Amino acid sequence: MRAFLEEMFFVPKWYHYPFILLLLPLSILYGIIMSLRRMIISPKEFGIPIISVGNLIVGGSGKTPFVIALASRLEGVVIISRGYGRKSKGLVEVSSEGRILVDVTQSGDEPMLMAQSLPHASVIVSEERALAIALAKEKGAKCIILDDGFNRVEIDKYDIILEPSVVKNYLPFPAGAFREFWFNQKYADIVAKEGEAFHRHVAFENLQPSMVLVTAISNPHRLDAYLPEGVVHKVYLEDHAYFEEEKLKMLLSEHKAQSLLVTEKDAVKMQDFKLPISEMKLKLQIQETIFTQVDEYIKGYRE
The missing domain is CATH 3.40.50 (Rossmann fold)
Structure with a gap:
């Protein structure tokens, strides 16, 4: 369901549009309420x-x-x-x-x-x-x-x-990704x-020939354009989710990977893990x- 909603929010396909039309009245109402806040609150x-x-x-x-x-x-x-x-x-x-x-x-x-x-x-x-x-x-x-x-x-x-x-x-939400009307x-x-x-620039640290991508960010498919060679499996968790070291060890073993490929945001939650980490570093x-x-x-x- 999460993957379906993220795709609908950011890059909808034809099969998303019945749901978008169903939610459209709520989106318009939500957008109006958010706009009224800007007019009323000093x-x-x-x-x-x-x-x-x-x-x-x-x-x-x-x-x-x-x-x-x-x-x-x-x-x-x-x-x-x-x-x-x-x-x-x-x-x-x-x-x-x-x-x-x-x-x-x-x-x-x-x-x-x-x-x-x-x-x-x-x-x-x-x-x-x-x-x-x-x-x-x-x-x-x-x-x-x-x-x-x-x-x-x-x-x-x-x-x-x-x-x-x-x-x-x-x-606007819930038919789309916007918190208010885009205008x-x-x-x-x-x-x-x-x-x-x-512009985004992605650098990498400690790349390995075989890696499992593990991330807990919103719309994780946006990473695809930057992924290096060697990613043998991808695991997407809820945005801001925390990781369990033992489960990550099992992932490495299951896919015979040499390291976990993670973003900087993910890495701060793995600092105490005794696991091989490859890191994606985003700079603007x-x-x-x-x-x-x-x-x-x-x-x-x-x-």
């Missing part, structure tokens, strides 16, 4: 520059590597994320200026990846973004990056939307289109004009 000013990196679709679009690339250029930055898939609740400090304070079960996979990738930044997870913003200010943050914050309409912020190149269904991107300060404003090449616009926003805010 955003609150928090007295600190806040940059949101988000998207309009459910699932991945490169937000995490984009946040890492942006945060690596900023001083005194605190990243705030909801922490999808974590086993904790409430506000949790994941890192403080690069010092890791919790394990991945408390942070979630994406916040942990950001924390480990940014030795000069701090990372906080919280369902209540306002509480995390207050803590960041208390700790002396100079600016804040909201991970996946476009739909947080109650916060006054500078919005960057990432627009992936793979989506062909532009309907609500007009509310963003920057719409960064994949293939124009940013981002137009310099985007960084310039963010710098101008921060400078103008402080003035």
Whole structure:
């Protein structure tokens, strides 16, 4: 069912359209409600520059590597994320200026990846973004990056939307992948289109002649275009799912593979596993004009 829905959301085939038509009234209603939120709710000013990196679709679009690339250029930055898939609740400090304070079960996979990738930044997870913003200010943050914050309409912020190149269904949930009507991107300060404003580059570590791909990301079929030779089997888990070491050992044995091929997001949940790992590392090449616009926003805010 998950594979069917992901295909329907991103690259629908002819057999998806009866379901899309059935769900269309709900999608229109959902889109109207989300648009009304933007008209009714007044955003609150928090007295600190806040940059949101988000998207309009459910699932991945490169937000995490984009946040890492942006945060690596900023001083005194605190990243705030909801922490999808974590086993904790409430506000949790994941890192403080690069010092890791919790394990991945408390942070979630994406916040942990950001924390480990940014030795000069701090990372906080919280369902209540306002509480995390207050803590960041208390700790002396100079600016804040909201991970996946476009739909947080109650916060006054500078919005960057990432627009992936793979989506062909532009309907709102539940008939499509969009969290709002696609034309609500007009509310963003920057719409960064994949293939124009940013490009993906995938590097590999420890490639082996025979590997099993194991991943717990949204829309995992998007990895297919980047897979190297030697992948003998693929295993897709739910987005943000955790792995069991013994089951992974059995997979290696069953398919006579020499290593597990995983993404960086998956790898942070396997750090204590005594297993051979091959890793896919996604980096983004981002137009310099985007960084310039963010710098101008921060400078103008402080003035």
